[in-house]
Amino acid sequence: MTCLEVRELLPELAVGVLSPDDREHVEQHLRWCAGCRKEAADLGQAAATVGFALEPVAVPKGLGDRVVARVRRAAGAPGTPRRARMAAAAVVAAMVAVASLGWGAVMAGRADRFAQRAERAEREQAVALERFQRVLAGVIPGQELPEDETHLGQLAPVAAGSGGGAVLQLISPTILDFVMVIVNGLDPAEGAMPYRVRLVNEGGDVLRAGRIDELDADGGAEVFHQFKTADLTGYATVNVVDSTGAVVLAGVVDQSA
């Protein structure tokens, strides 16, 4: 899209009536065009001003307490069962492994039971994802995870590397974004450890998602990281790097899916 075409659509973007397709194209353009971004910000500010013009109504009693409680819960304040969440995350990680297409090969070294489950799950991926959603709902009590907020990707070895992996990202307007990465077949050599998982956006910005200090007998490990403030939108490239900084596994999460 050219700047001229984008600017014609910016007023409708500002008031929220642009079609999803047009909005996506415009937002893509805004990522790199500072001039149009400035215009979009100005029009957006103006539109938001309009929202304040309504005659205010009273808010329900106790809503303030409920808002604070929800933020506190999301912030992982005392009372959040962190250990339980991590334990559940491990279960989820296993389910992602089962649900992701292509994992049959990566998991080949594992027990037959797992491989059979993987085959079955490949045929029934939708069902597995539904189960996965239910488990995640248990991980973060009181929250629902719409399917359109969870995104999957696969990691493949770079150059002559070995192993593979799967990635799940949650990108939500209401729940803290998180990433879950499962790897397998990594080299356990002392010189390669520890591995680190990084998320990269188109602009080259990097988010650290975790560190792998131990591998199981199959060179496998799981990483789960919930971001308190970062928004994972755009951080679609996932790299696993070894201790020297060399990328050993790489993949892209389909954030549009």
Place this chain on the structure above:
Amino acid sequence: MEGLLAGNEDAVRALYARYARPIFTLGLRLLGSAEAAEELTQDVFLAAWRKAARFDPSRGRLSTWLMTIAHNLAVDRLRRETGATRPHLVLMGEVPELLGPDEDEPLIERDVAIRAIESLSDAEKRLLARAYFGGLTAREIAEADGIPLGTVKTRLRTALIKVRRANQDKERP
């Protein structure tokens, strides 16, 4: 904002005390029920806390940042629920009157909004309300009014720029 970023309860409460009412009002107007408006209000403050690190005061006011989050979340919710490519908001006959009577607790942002909207012609006010509160696209407005699409887009842009300018004039010493 630092307090909000840290998940500080007092910071959340302070923000809530100042902005919950206009946000709940917008939710009620766009979503049509107190229950949905309450959910939206919770979502807005949670999203604000999550994205606090991204708020840049040099690029806009906190109030309009919050209202933008509220409007976007409401519109996205309506789209999700109806599966429509555009939100179905209030009926045309129910497009809100933008200039209400003064209330007991005047909000500076409302005063600013009303002054900015006063700078618009009646036709521009109605156009802005139909798009922002009514969810009508420029094409739909053009077809309903029998005027060229380009004219509607230009008028919408002009109205927004007038509001913006009125705000900037207000901000100048």
